[in-house]
Amino acid sequence: MSPQAFLRRVGFVLFLAVVTAFWALPMLWLVTAPFDAHPGLTVRWPEWTLDNFRRLSESPYAFSSLRNSVLLAGGAMILVTVFGALAAYALSRVHVPGRGAILYGMLLLSSIVTGTAAMVPIFQLMFTLGLIDDRTGVILVLTGGLLPAAIFVLKDFMDATPRSYEESARVFGASPTQVLRHVVLPIARPGLATIAVWALVNAWGDFLTAYILLRDPTKTPAGVVMYTFYSEGGQANLPLISAFSVLYALPVVVLYIFVSRRYGFRFHGGIKS
Amino acid sequence: MGEIRIEGLTKVYSGNVTALDRLDLTINDGEFFALLGPSGCGKTTLLRTIAGLEVATSGRIHIGERDVTKMSPGDRDVAMVFQDYALFPHMTVSDNIAYPLRIRKVDQASRAQTAARVGAGLGLNGLLERRPGELSGGQQQRVALARAMACEPSAFLFDEPLSNLDARLRLEARTFLKGLQHQLGVTTVFVTHDQAEALAMADRIAVMEAGRLRQLGTPAEIFHRPIDTFVANFIGSAPMTMLDADLVRGRLYVAGTTIEQEVAVRWSGPDPSDGPVVLGIRPEYVRVGAFGPMTVQATIRIVENLGATVLLTAETASGDRLQALVPDGTQPAVGAQVELSPVAERVLLYDEEGHLMTPATQAAPAPA
Structure with a gap:
């Protein structure tokens, strides 16, 4: 593989990664935030809890x-x-x-x-x-x-x-x-x-x-x-x-x-x- | 029983296209009947009108004793096999075959039984649980036939039954269909644009053109005595050779030769008047060599090998083209000067308008 082709390949993969992250982040938020004791607008490893659902059921x-x-x-x-x-x-x-x-x-x-x-x-x-x-x-x-x-x-x-x-x-x-x-x-x-x-x-x-x-x-x-x-x-x-x-x-x-x-x-x- | 009688049938489509023009036709009970013609001649419209898929503009259709002109397709007691077979892709072969019985509210168990029995008769055992998409073209055709047979109608209608099969399978299916029809003895009408198919399968043929019947007869009659030049051109694997000729006081001047008209065509009635005529000769009835009085000098231009036979195209000194079908191995080389002799009893004379002049006694289809 020539250097140019290699760079092109790397660029393409990076591009795909960015696009994937763009679509995947909201999904990740959707599956982690509900189980987080203090959900924010960022995606992170949650402090596991079902408390949010209990509070929801009171609504x-x-x-x-x-x-x-x-x-x-x-x-x-x-x-x-x-x-x-x-x-x-x-x-x-x-x-x-x-x-x-x-x-x-x-x-x-x-x-x-x-x-x-x-x-x-x-x-x-x-x-x-x-x-x-x-x-x-x-x-x-x-x-x-x-x-x-x-x-x-x-x-x-x-x-x-x-x-x-x-x-x-x-x-x-x-x-x-x-x-x-x-x-x-x-x-x-x-x-x-x-x-x-x-x-x-x-x-x-x-x-x-x-x-x-x-x-x-x-x-x-x-x-x-x-x-x-x-x-x-x-x-x-x-x-x-x-x-x-x-x-x-x-x-x-x-x-x-x-x-x-x-x-x-x-x-x-x-x-x- | 299953006689189909058509009287003054006319079908005009919107936009004033006349597909059928005052057609009279009787198809006998148990007959294998072909509707033959070029595309757009109205043959498919006729079949669909018999089936009830098209409504006749005027005229009547009787099937057996019943006047079915105004009946809906389902009440006419006919079964139709479509060109694409129209098998339902979401049903198994068994369900497809038994579909007419499902409409008649026959219970599931006897439906499956009938499907198995009819299917077995057509060599479909083992395929009953498959879907049509998993079958070959020939198998699909037999499923379509089985479905038509399952409802035991008083007539079968086939729309181009062989056209979706490949060439080799087509010949097999032709023999199979003819045998099946003979065995069932049910009135069958089929549409085809292939004259060889019609000649091979049918008991009688109706040649159609522009919504009208050109000629009605047995395959032998249609082949040996085409009623006009249209039918003559349409019938036969190799087209009939048509030569312009002049009839003058009992002599035919044709292709640079003079023939005593007596020799070519014996008239039972009064002699025809003098004038231009067309001489029709089938290549099958032209021999190489000098036989009798109708010999023509010609040069071989094209030699087409058809397997057991060879089709020669020759040109006379006057520029007329004449074709001859000879057994393989006896053909002269291209460029050879030969004598060609049409069989006098097989020669047909047409007048200027293209109507057959040769009287019926002339070319009786006796074995040559």
Whole structure:
């Protein structure tokens, strides 16, 4: 190896180390700080204790907020997956004039719909519908924001399924719902699993929608409760925040591992056509 | 039973594309029937309309005694094998074969039993628990056939059944399919663009072009007496040689030679009027050497070895090209001056519009 090549190699490894450290440090903080008697903003070997979790359990809304998050994110996940699959299937199979324009338009608008810019009209809409301080309202707004991208991705999966599969089932007498249940959905399963996880993670991490639309502290999700762990002077309560962060992150990680194991992001091989 | 009767069937796609144009056709019970034609001729549309995957614009379709024109595909009692076989990739072979029975709410145990029985009949034992992606092309085709057989329909519809197989397997599958159809005795319609496939497998062939039927007949009839120059060009491994000729008072002037028309074509009816005609000769029926009155002088230009036979392309002094198929080992060298003699009974005359003029008695398909 020439000296130049060696130096290049060393430089490359150093670069990788810096990038890795950049991403790994917050993770390390997340797994050490909650168990530290005096957590700070630095990563260090903790003085082991579970005291932070005991103090967290004294907080009135900490655990109920996790349940709320499950309800909101789970609801949004189910709605996004079900409606996304149906809409993508229809868009993939029925010739709607300007189909591409519709899809791209939806995708473009969706980045505004749940964005900060649209919050006032969304609040007004929910107020008119009487869905303020109602979990249904939050679920609907989250679903609306996630659906376009979900439809966009799922349509690709539906497009990849040859029509002959469905026609074959139809000739054997399958009804449209049977075609969907027996053929289309099982083949699109990796796509559905991806979208379900993606929708759940997005809704799970939501702060703004729930913060604005929910009043009752017993209904607020974890993302909003996290915001309450500050002193009145704006000082972060690190023992509580770190302990709560780990509890907040765990369900999503577990879900991801489960889905990846159970459904896999794989596709059964087809044949030339 | 399984007779398929089609009356005045028309299919117009949006944008005024006429795929089928007032088609009348009856496919007999138990017949192995080929729909043959170049791509875009409407043959696949016809098959899909019989299956119910396309809705007829007008006309009627009967299967057996039932008018199925307005029925949904599942109620027509037909089974279709698709070009890509359309096996469900997430189901095992056994579940694939038994899928029609699942739709009919047959219980799991008898479904597995039927799948095993039908699968065994097609040599699929041992593969029943595999997924389609793990099978070879030939095996996949047999799974698709087994699935069609499992629902015991009154007719099978095959869309290009052999086109996804490689060349060697295709010949095997051809023999296999013909044997299977004969054994089952179920009316079978298949679509193909390969004339050799249609000639080899079918009991009868419908040659289609631009949504209309050009010719309907047995493989022998279609091969020996193509009704017009379109069919003549389409049928045959080596295309029929077409020579421009002039018919003047009972004499044919062709390729620099004069032939008494009497010798080439005997007419049962009144003599045709004088004028330009087209002489059609299959390379299979041209011999090297001087035999009879239809001998033409020509120079060999191209020699193509096809294995047991050799295809010669020769040029006459008038510039006309004539092809001959001769047994291997008897072929002259390139550049050789030879005499070529078409078999007089096999020569066909077409008029200027390309319609067959030769009467039916002329070229009866007797063994040559």
